[in-house]
Amino acid sequence: METINPTYFKVNGIRGEALANVQYRLLELYKDDAITRVPPDVLKEQIAKAMYPYGFFEPKIILAYNNDKKININIIPGPQMRISSLTVRVVGEGANNLRIKEAVDKLPIKAGQPLNNPLYEEAKNNLLSAAEHQGYLHAAFDKSQILIDKKRYKADITLIFNTGAQYYFGKLTFSPTYVSPELLRRYVPFKYGEPFSTEQIMALEGNLSASGYFKSVVVKPDIDDIRHVPIDIHLERVHRINYSFGLGYGTDTGPRGRAGLHIAPVNRAGHKFNTIVQGSFKENALLTQYIIPGANPVTDKYSLSGSLSNLNYSSGYANSVLLSAAQQHAKANHQRTLSINALDERYNYSGEPKNTETVVFPKATFTWRKVSDQLFSPNGYNVTLSGLAASKAVLSDINLAQASLDAKAAFTFAPLRTRLFFHGIQGFTGIDNINNLPLSLALLLGGAENLKGYGYNSLGPGKILSYAGLEIQKETFSKWYLVGFVDAGDVYQPAPKEFKYDAGIALMWVSPVGPIKVGIAQALNNRFNNTEGRNPKLVINMGPDL
Template identity: 25%
Template sequence: MIFRAVVCLWLSLLALSSVLIAPASLAAPQDATSEERPQLQVIIEGLEDQLLTNAKAHLAIYALHQQTVPSVFRVRYLMRQGEQELKTALMPYGYYQTQVSYELLQEDQQWTVRYQVNAGPISTYQTVTVTLLGEADQDTAFTRLIDDLAPTIGDPVIHRDYEAFKSRLRNLAAERGYYDAFFSRSEVAIDSASFGADLTIEFNAGPRYLFGDTLFCCATIGAELLDRFVQYQQGSGFNTRDLLDLQVGLAASDYFNTVEISPLWSEASDKQVPIEVTLTPNKRDRYQIGPGYGTDTGARLTLGFDRRWLNDRGHKLSSVVRLSEVQNTGYISYIIPGRNPARDSYSFNAEVSDRSFEQQRSTLTKASVRDIRHYDRWHRTYELSYQREDFAFGDEPRQRSNFFIPSIEWSLIESTTLEGSRNIIDDGYRISVLLRGAHESLVADTNVISLKVSGKWVHRLNDKWRILARAEVGALEADNFDLLPPTLRFFSGGDHSVRGYGFQQLGPLNEEGVVVGGRFMTANSLELDYAFQPNWRVAIFTDLGNSMRDWQESLKQTVGIGVRWVSPIGPVRLDIANAIDEPDTPWRIHFTLGPDL
C-alpha cells in the first residue's frame, strides 16, 4: 500500500514537471546568451501625433520595445493588458469607444506584438454648466475667465483643457483673495450611446478677503516714503498683483538687498489680511570702476560713486566720471523720489564734458532739472536745462554759446526675450520722440526748435533667424544756425548710426573739410542675423544715412557683416562695414556692447 502510494506520488510529480517544463520550449532558451535570444518589436497602428505618443507612454509592453524577449508568459500577459492600457491612454483626448486588436508574431530573431487601434468617434460636450457661488459671482474677472476659457457645447472632451480651466479658476481665486474657495461639484459625465458629455462645475469662491495693514520691518528709510510705495488701499480687495508691484518697486529702488512680502492669512480679522514686508537694507555706498573700449570712443575708463540714500526721505546721490580718447565727462545727480517712488522721480543734475575729436573741439557745462514718469510701457521725461558750450571746428576761432532749453521726451518699449536667454530679444520694438527748443527771450543766442524721432524693431522669423530694423530722423529750425553749438546740431556716422563711417563723421563740411553738422539727419539700418551656435550669431546688414543742410542732399549707404556673442551682460557685437558710395574707403571695424533695443 505504501509502495503504491509512493509510486503514484512519483508519477504525479513527473507529470507535473513535464507540464512546467514543456512551455519553456516556446520561450527563449534560458541558458542561451542574450545575443542568441530574439528581440521584441512593438508596433501600434491607427494612431499618430500626440495620440501615439500618449499610447506609448501608457503601454507597459512598450518598455520592452527593441529589447531581448524575457519569456513568452510575460510577453503574452503584457500584450493582453495593453488592450485596456491603450483605451485608457485615449480617454483624456475624448475617445471613449476605442477598439483594439492585437497579435503576436514569432520569428527566430524577432518577435512582433502588433496593435491595431480604432480610436472611434470623439466625444463632445452636449451641455456645459459652470456656476459661481460666493462673492465671485459679482467679480468680472471670473466672468471674463469663463467667457474666454470655459469649454463650450460642441468642443471635444479634452481632459487637459478641462483640468487647465479648473486650475485657472483656482489660481484666479488665490490671486484675488478668495482664500476659502473650493469646488463643490466638478464632473464630466460621458454618454456612451451618444458619444456626448455633460460638464458640471460648481465653484464656491466664498468671501473675498481685503487688504489689511501693511507692516514694514527693518527699513533704513522713513515710513512716509515706504507708504508711498504701497499703491493699494487698506480695505480694498486683495490682489497678488498689487503685492508683486510692491515687491518690484521696492527691489528696483536700490534701497534694499532683499524684499520679502507675506500675507498673514492666519491673522486675518473681519476678512482683512495684514501684509508683512521684511526688508534687508543694501549697502549705503556703491563704488564702481570699469575699463572698456569702443570704436567710437577708443579706450575708456568709468569711475562711479552712488549714495543709495542720503536721508530717511530716500534722496539719492549718483555721480560718474567717464574718461576716453574722444571725450571726458563728469556727471552728478541729486535724485528725489516722486509721489509714486516706484515710477516717478525728480532730479537735479550737473555735467561738465570736454571733447576733442577729428578737429572738433567742445567744452560743455550744463545744469538741468528733470521730472521722470513711468507708465507701464510708456516713459516720459520733462527737462529744463541751461548749457554753456565753448566750441570750434578746425582752425576756426572758438565760440561761446548760451542756451536755456526746455525739452520733453516720450518713449514706448515692448519686447519678449528668447526662451532660455534673457539677454536677446525675441520680438519687440522701441519708439522715442525728443522735442526741444530755445528762445532768445529766455537766455538763448538764437531761436531754435528741434525734433528727433527714432525707432527699433526686432522680429524672430524662426528658431534661427531674426530681422532687426532701425530708423532715426531729426530736423531743426534755427534763426542763425552758425550760433548753434555741436550738441544742438545733427551728426551721423559711428557704431550706433551709420557703420562704415567714423563717429559723427558724416555731415556738411566747412572750408577746411571739417564736419560741422547739419540741420537734418537720418540713420537707418536693416540687419539679418542667424544663430549658428547657442549664444553665437552671425549677421549681414546695410546702413543708410547722413546729416545734411537740406533734405535734397544724398544719403550714404554701407554694407557689412558681423558676429554677435550673447554674453551674460548682453550682446557683444563685432562688425566690419564698408561704404558703397566711396569704394576707396577702407573697411571699418565697429565694436559695441548693449541690448538689441
Template identity: 25%
Template sequence: MQTKRRHHSPWYALWGTLCIGTAGAATPEIEFTGVSGELQLNLRSGLSLTTESCDAPKWRVNRLFRRAEQELDQAARALGYYQIKVEKELQFKEECWQASFTIDPGRPILLDRVDIRIEGEARDDPAFNKLLQETRVRPGGQLHHGRYERLKTQIETLAAERGYFDGLFSRRALQVDPAAGQADVTLHYRSGRRYHIGTLELDQHTYEPRLLERYQNIHSGDPYDAGELAALHRGLADSGYFELVSVKPDYEGAADGRINVRVQLEPIKRTAYRVGIGAATDTGPRLSLAYDRRRINRLGHRLQSKLTLSGVDSSLGLEYLIPMQRPHIDQLSIRAGYREQDTDTTTSDTATLGLRTLGKRNGWNETRYLDWISEESLIGDEITSATLLVPGINWTRTQADHRMRPNRGSRLNLELRGAHESLLSDASFVQILAAGKWVLPLGKGRLLLRTDTGMSLTPDFTDLPASYRFFAGGDQSVRGYEYQSLGPENASGDVVGGRYLVTGSVEYEYPIQGAWSAALFVDAGNAFDAWSDGIKRSAGIGLRWRSPVGPIRLDLAIPDDQSRDNFRIHFSMGPDL
C-alpha cells in the same frame, strides 16, 4: 583705418552663404496615419515606445509595442476620443526598427450638459465672471480632460488670489457616455466670504513712512488681492531703496475674514562705488568711475556722480535726486555736468546745469527738462560759442522677452527740444528726434532693425553749437565710415554737421556655437541740409560674443564710397536694446 588695397567691387558683393552639414545617427521611425494636429502629438507623447533607441533589446521593443494599443486609447480619451481603433505593424531592419500605426479616432465625445456655478460672494466678482466667459468648457464643445482639469485649477487659484480662503467645490463631476457620444460636466464652487487686509505693516525704520506710501495701492481694510500685493512688492523692489523685499501674508493666522500682511524690508547699502573699463571704435579705450550716495536722508534723497574718460568723449556729471508725490512724476533731478569731445570733425567743451522730472506715462518713461547750456565748439575752421536755455521732453519705452539676450523686443525714443533768443539764448531752434530698435526672431537667428532720425528748424543754422548739429557714421550709425565723418561739408571739405539726420540698419544674426553668433548687415543714412543730398551705404559681416558682462561685437564693414577707406573694422560693447 588705413587703406591696404583699392578695389572697385560693388558694396553688395560682400554677401555669401555658408553651409555646414552634420551627419546624425540612425533613429527609430514611428509613423502615424489617420490623425494629425493635437491628437497626433498627444498619441505620440503617450507612447512609451518613443523612448527606445535603435540599439534597444528586441524583447523590450516588442513588449512596449504590445502595450501600445492601451496607451494610445488612454491618450485619445484625454482629448475626447473614446472609440479609437488601431492597426499596427512593427519591423526590425538592419539599421533600426520601425513601427507604424493606422488610427481611426472615431467621433469625439461632445459636452451636453455643462453646469458650472460660483456660489457665495465670488458669484458677483468680475474676475470669476471673466473666467467663466472665456472657458472653452461649454455645451456643444468637444470633451477635453485637460481643459476640464485646468478649469478646476483656475477656479481654485483665482479664489486664493482674490482672498476666498474658505472656498471649496461642493460638487465636481465629469460623466461620460461613450455609447451616446456625450458627456456632462458639473462644477459647483462655494467661495464663502472674501477676506480683507487686517494690518499691513512695513517693517523698516530707515525711511519716512510717507515716502513708501506712494508704492501702496492696497491698505488695511481693503479686500485681499494677491495682484495688488505683487505690485507692492514690485514697486518697493524697483524703488532702489531696498536690498531685500519680502511680502508675507499670515495665512495660518487668518480669522474672522481678516488676514494680516507683513512686508519685510532690508535697506540697500548706503554708498556704492563702480569702476568700468570698456572700448569701442568710436571712442577708443574708456574708463568710468561712479560714486552713488543712495541714501542721504530719511526722505529718500540720493546723489549720483560719474566720471568718464576716453580720447574722444570725456565727461563729469553730478545729479541730485528727490522723490516726488505728484502723479506721473517719480523723481526731481538737479544736474550739473561738463563734457569734452574731440573727434576728427569737431572739438567742443560743454557745461550744463539742468532741472528734470522723471516719471512714467501710459507705459512710457517720461523726462521733462530745462537745461542751461554753455558750449564752445570748433567745427571745421569755424568757432561757435553759444549759451542756450533749452526746455525739452523725452519719451522712452523698452520691451523685451529677456534683458540680456532678447529674442523679441523693441526700444523706442522720441524727443522734442528747442530754444529761443528771447529766452536767454544765443540761438532759436526746434528739434525733433526719433529713434527705434527692434529685435525679431527669424528662423534660428534674430533680425535686428535700427533707425535714427532728427530734424532741426532754425532761422540760422550756423548759430548752433556742435552738440545740436547732426552727424552720421560710426559703430552705432553707418558702419564702414569713421565716427561722425558724414554730413554737409564747408568749402574746405570739413564736415560741419547737418540740419537733418536719417540712418537705418538691417542685420541678421545667426548662432554658430555656444555664446557665439555671426551677423550680416546693411547700413544706410547720412546727415544733410537738404533732403536731396546723397545717402551713404555699407554692408558687412560681424562676429558676436555673448560675454558675462554683455554682448561684444566685432564688425567688418565695406562702404559704398571708398574715397577714404576700403573697409573699416568696428568694435563695440553694450546691450542689444
C-alpha cells in the same frame, strides 16, 4: 504642446495636441531604444491612454516593426467625444462678483466642443485665479466632474465653485529702516480694505526691491481667520554709500573707463546722490545727479544734475557745462522725461573757427518700448521722440528748434530661425547758421549704432539727419547668429549731395548679459562699390538692441 521627431518610433494618423501627447508620453516612459522591447499590448495601452484626454476613446492602433529598430505607430483615432452639456454654478460670498462672472463667461470650454481635459483643467484654474485675485483665498470646487457616456459618445461636465469668504488687505507693518514709513507707504499698490490679492503682494515686493534702498525684501501676509489680513514687511537695507568701477573697449570710443559714487538714501525722504566720472578718447564727462522720489516713487522722480564734458570727434571738438532739472514718468512700456536745461559750450566744427554759445532750452523725450525680454527680445520695438527749443528772447544766444525720431523694431520668423532688425532715425534742426549750434546738440551720424562703416559721430553737422538700417540675423546654433547688414543715411542741409552707405557681416552671441556682436563693415558709394580711401572697419556692439 509642440510635436517632436523621436528616434525610435514614428506616429502616423493623428496630429496636434493628441500627437504631441502620445510622443511625450512614450518618450517619458521609455528612454532611448527601450520602446522597441515593450510588449505590443502594453505599448498600445499606453498610446490609448495618451489619447483619452483629447476625447479619443476608441482608437485603432497598428504597430509595424522595422529592421532598423524604428516602430511605425499607425493610429486610426476614431470619433472624438464632444461636450454634451456644461453646468457651471458659483456659490458662496463671491457668487455675484463681477470679475468671477467674467471668468465664467470666458471659460475655454463650451458645450459642443470636443472633449479636451487640459482645457478642462485650465478652466478650473481660471476660476481659482479669478477668485484669488478678488480676495477669496479659500475658494474650492464643491463638485468638479466629467461624466462620460461611451455608448452615446458624449460628456457632461459639472462645476460647482464655492468662493468661500472674501479677505481684505489689513494693517501693514514695516521693519525699522532708515527710509521714512511715509515714503515706504507710497510704494504700496493697494489700500487698506481692498480685496486681498497675491498678485498685489508680489507687486509690493517688486516695487520695494526695485527702489534701490534694500538688498532683501520679504512680504509676509498672516492669512488666518481674520478677514483683514495683516502684512509684515521685513526689509534689509543696502549700504548707503557704494562705489562702482568699470573698464571696457568699444570700436566707437576705444578704451574707456568709468567710476561712480552712489549714496542711497541721502536722507529719510529717500533722496539719492550719484557722481560719475567716465573717460575715453572720444568722450569724457563728470556728472553729478541728485534724485528726489515723486508722489508715486514707482513711476515718478525728479532730478537735478550738472555735468562737465569734453567731446573729441572727427566732426568737431567741444568743452561744455550743462545744468538740468528734470521730471521723469516711467511705466512698463512708456517713459516721459521733461527737463529745463542750461548749456554753456565752447566748440568748433572741423575746419571752422572756435565759437562759444549759451543756450537755455526745455526738452521733452517720449519713449515707447515693448519687449518680451529686457536683454534680447525676438520681437518688439523701441520708439523715441525728442524735441527741444531755445530763443534769444529767453536767455539764449541763438534761436533753435529741434526734433528727432529714433525707431527700432525686430521680428522673428520662428520656422526659419531668422530675426529681422530695423533701425531708422529722422531728425530736423531749425537754425539760421548750423555752425552756431553747439556740438553736443548737433545731429550726427557714424559708428556702431548706425552707419557702421564710418567713424563715430563723424558725419555732420547738418540741419537734417536721415538714416535707415536693416540686419538679417540667422540663428545657426543655439544663441549664435550669423548677421548681414546694410545701412544708408547722411546729415545734410537742406538736401543731400549723396547718401552714405555701408554693408557688412557679423557674428552675434546672445550672452547671459545680452547680445555681443562682432563684425566687419565696409563703406560703399551709391553704386554699392567700395568707397575710395575707406578701409573695412571692425565693429563691436554689446547690450540690448531694443
